[in-house]
Amino acid sequence: MNIISNAVKYNKEKGEILLSYYETQVDDRHILFEFHCKDTGVGMSKEFQNHIFEPFTQETGGARSVYGGTGLGMPITKKLIEKMGGTIKFESEKNVGTTFMVQLPFLISADMKHAESQEDDVSIGGMRILLAEDNELNMEIAEFLLTNAGAEIIRASNGKEAVEAFAKSGVGEINVILMDIMMPVMDGLEATREIRTMNRSDASAVVIIARGGISIGQ
Incomplete structure (x- = not known):
């Protein structure tokens, strides 16, 4: 949600956001999903791209500085994705836009009903x-x-x-x-x-x- 909200927040007037996902079955028990969020927003400078996942880091002197924030959104997002065994990457160009790519692995359950009943107990x-x-x-x-x-x-x-x-x-x-x-x-x-x-x-x-x-x- 943080990635999507940033795509909206830092987009240009009449800009676009493209959301897509792909799935690849790794084996009979695991599946890998890749989610893409591409925007036509203000983009990020090369310098800021090196620090985007550092806590309390915000880009200054540009359109991003207007919106403020704590600088914790992306570090938290990265930690949550990594705790799920996934990865996050991005490509960005100043005044052109940014694309985030998130990969998350999932276990394919042989008995989904049994798994759901176990989750309901806790x-x-x-x-x-x-x-x-x-x-x-x-x-x-x-x-x-x-x-x-x-x-x-x-x-x-x-x-x-x-x-x-x-x-x-x-x-x-x-x-x-x-x-x-x-x-x-x-x-x-x-x-x-x-x-x-x-x-x-x-x-x-x-x-x-x-x-x-x-x-x-x-």
């Missing part, structure tokens, strides 16, 4: 998750994935903020805490100890998961 829709993460890019990616899955996110940029957010919440209001271990002000382990010793019924019961998938007990 859902985080409606859950309230306290997300403690000091790295802004990691925070953006995690929040994007979790909210897309239907969860409500409470953000904390360090352990102290996580402790304060949990203390302010109602009993049982937070279902899960995702806790980064290495954070400034107060690290994840100390924050966990603070939460576990609070005088409230859910302090010892709330699930706290450290980055890396380790469940933190008392």
Whole structure:
């Protein structure tokens, strides 16, 4: 969606956007899809093309600088695609346009109904998750994935903020805490100890998961 929204945002008046995809069966269990998004927009300078996937990088001095933004859209997009085992490439020419090419592999299921029933059994829709993460890019990616899955996110940029957010919440209001271990002000382990010793019924019961998938007990 970020690629398409950029194609719209940075296009010219009466410009065009062409979306296409191709599929190639790799073997009897895997298939590869390639998605193309081609626009007739303002394009990118050679210098900016070398840094487009770097966090907080924006092109200045051109039409792109008018629209602003955080400079996190493309780095997040690239990370998400790579987490899915895919690749992203692009071709761009200043004042001519840009074409993005994304390749994503998929597993061909022999029993789609069985796979769908398994997916239905696991859902985080409606859950309230306290997300403690000091790295802004990691925070953006995690929040994007979790909210897309239907969860409500409470953000904390360090352990102290996580402790304060949990203390302010109602009993049982937070279902899960995702806790980064290495954070400034107060690290994840100390924050966990603070939460576990609070005088409230859910302090010892709330699930706290450290980055890396380790469940933190008392």
